[in-house]
Amino acid sequence: MLIAVLSCFILACFAPWLHRLGGRHSGWLLALLPATLFAYFASMLPTISQGQSLQFAYAWFPGMGIQLSFLVDGLSLLFALLITGIGFFILAYGGRYLEKHKDLGRFFVFLLGFMGSMLGVVLSDNLISLFVFWELTTVTSFMLIGFNHEQEDARKKAHQGLMITVMGGLALMTGFIMLGMAAGSYELSTILNSDGLTEHALYLPMLLLILLGAFTKSAQAPFHFWLPNAMAAPTPVSAYLHSATMVKAGVYLLARLNPGLGGTDTWLLMLTLFGALTMLTGIFLASRATGVKKVLAYSTVMALGTLTMLLGLGTETAALAAVTFLLAHALYKGALFMVAGILDHSAGVKDFTQAGGLRHSMPKTTVVAVLASLSLAGIIPLFGFVGKELLLEAVLSASKWHIGLTIATVIANILVVLVAAIVALQPWFGAVVETPKKPHDPDIALLIGPAVLATLGLVFGLMPFIADKGLLAAAAGAVYGQPVELYLALWHGINLPLMLSLSSLLLGLLLFKVWSGWRQLTNFMHSAEKIGPEVVYERLMLGMTQFAAWQTNTLQNGYLRNYLITTLGTVIIVVGWALLRVNQLELNISFQDMRVHEVAIAVLLIFSALIAVLVRSFLAAVAMLGALGFGVALLYVFFSAIDVGITQVLVETITVLLLVLVLYRLPEFRSLSSTANRIRDAIIAGMTGLLMTILILAITGARQLEGISDYFLQNSGPLGHGRNIVNVILVDFRALDTLGEIFVLALVAIGVYAMIHLRTGALPVTNSDRRAAFNLRRTQKDKAKADAKAEADASAVASKGEE
């Protein structure tokens, strides 16, 4: 199982080379992996379809109790089969679709990486690993939306998708941590079986946070706008990530958590409300759009809303309807997106209004498109019909608000029929319209995916028991929390759902007749979009950068004194407050065991500090600070911290060296600040000193926990093989800290180097600049050498002459 998930990432690492090896057929070559994985997951079907589940666990962070564990039940297997199955076709399709793209190798890397992450999301049994994979899908999706990164538009939209899903991801992580705390475990298999989660005090916050994560990922209103914008990605990506798999991750999560968190009024309210809203928004916008991918993207938003609504209802019928609808949607929407790609690839059509009568030149594609659209419209005997009947049945039998939900669903269905009619009829039938490219049926790599998916929609429709007994019953059981007794059938007899679908079919077809009129009628949306959520998002982003700019200008204004005031002021307030509250200031100061030399050093320190403040010359101030530092070093030595003392002496030495180098650059010593400023600075400095003094006295006076120095004293010999405890701590016991520190040192070095070179304009920027700079330096060096030699020769001649 671990290998199954990791193999995608491993193959992703080698994809660019395999791509070069495979040449024109590299897509097929790489598609072998999802095919193998599909077979592997399919081999689990007999076990899973009996309602059992499989678990796999591997130690990951044993110290923190985090393990990499996988859970395979009906729901995760359904997703895993969709991911690998559709993934197979997408790789083959993508290899041909982007055949001439220079970055095809990179495309494969991200696509395979995404496949692995998505498998990780749906198979993870552990919340933490689920979250990690979840974020990985976000990152790979970002790379794929922005695949054509030279276009500003693609970058902008990739950024938008990233920001929204990452924001949701943060909320999700917090929600997961609360969930883990409430349930006492991070294993989903344990969480879902634990009782009382819905009565837990953290239930509401964690539910809202998890929903925020799921809603942003699955593009629920009002976050729906990123999904149509994600269509900036190449079409294979849209087909895979933004219709069949990734956007369903949120839905997956809701389905997965339903047995544990579902069933409450809040759950019902949030999911049905937002689901229904998304459903209507999505399909309404789809019916107005004309761009091929836009229409499909908005209708995907509708499907995601429908799924969320069904999961909110939480009844047995709704659970079965959700998984059925999900499978049907993945089949027809995957097919339709690939058809959209074919339209673009073979005919240059990106907009439905640009095409017509293509059935003559693209007969095979037409058949596939019509078949998939019929499933979208939910027409008997396709699988979409089964899904739609169940959907209507589920909303009709909802425990609350069933009238409102039914009306919403019927309206959505009417518009779905309209959209399906647009997709099935507009480009293929009617009068022939001139297209940018000469239309032709594509080759097999492009056509096989949609053809197989569309055909499966027909097969499952005619024989729903294959899908049902095979997997959907088990999946619905996993969503519902206990085995479902219902079964799928194509024909339920003449009942209310059937009547509702028939009427929506008729109305939808009527609407198609007046499609352009409908678009004009709903033109008011243009003005509505000006206050839509996308505008709010853009305002927020703009506000964030403006706030950042304001904050940077205020806090980071380039004056060292202001930085010091801010930093020290914060320290005084925060630490001082904590000190007063927690410690009540019980200081035991005794001067009894002080010795003469200690007093002498203390007096020296105080005097050098005073002189450093009062003296009116840089050099004298530096010297006094040096004296201060050496005095502190002496103190260390007397208290037998020799290493620290040596370090202090050396640091003081080097500081003086650096100051001498800098002193040249400083202007003459003058007092520029006003008296008020100086009084303010004196107060802050004085308070800081006072605070530190009290703090140290309080710490040494109130040691409550046993010190760790005894441990180091005892163990540095036996465990660290060294007698110098300071060094053993630095390089062995706390080596990781030291590693971090030297990385910080390195950053400082690079920072100083970059800043000063930037000022003097000598920083080589590009490789050619660097090479030029190097050559220049070399010629200068050579010249200097030659000069020196000439000089030496001259002097030699001269000295000879003297002789």
Place this chain on the structure above:
Amino acid sequence: MKPRRFNMRSLILNTGSSLLLPLLVLFSLFLLLRGHDEPGGGFIGGLVAAAAVALKLFAEDYKAARDMLRVHPLQLVGIGLVLAAVASLPPLFVGESFFTAQWWSLDLPIFGELKLSTPLLFDIGVFLGVIGTVLTVVFTLAEAEHS
């Protein structure tokens, strides 16, 4: 305002530094190697070595110090970081957790027992990192003044 320039060439400093330099470098290595048992270690050793090169800078000039070091100090930082990071890896191959110290002792014919360890490698990394950082700052400042 034009920066004031001091002529820091002094014969005493010049002669003294050329005598002191090898000693200081040797001393820094001594500090590095004895550090595990006696006061010293990579950090202190690194500071001494950096101070030695800085002494060269003050006694002669920027170019002389730069030529003495041969490599760019930032390269030293890089090498140091790599060594320190690499020192964390060997325990993984013997099934112990990240950064567990590993000790190997070799019997050399004349010198006796030689103890090698990952903490030593790590300390060498710290040593180089400190030298590199300090000298990067010193050289950059000196160069800015030079130009």
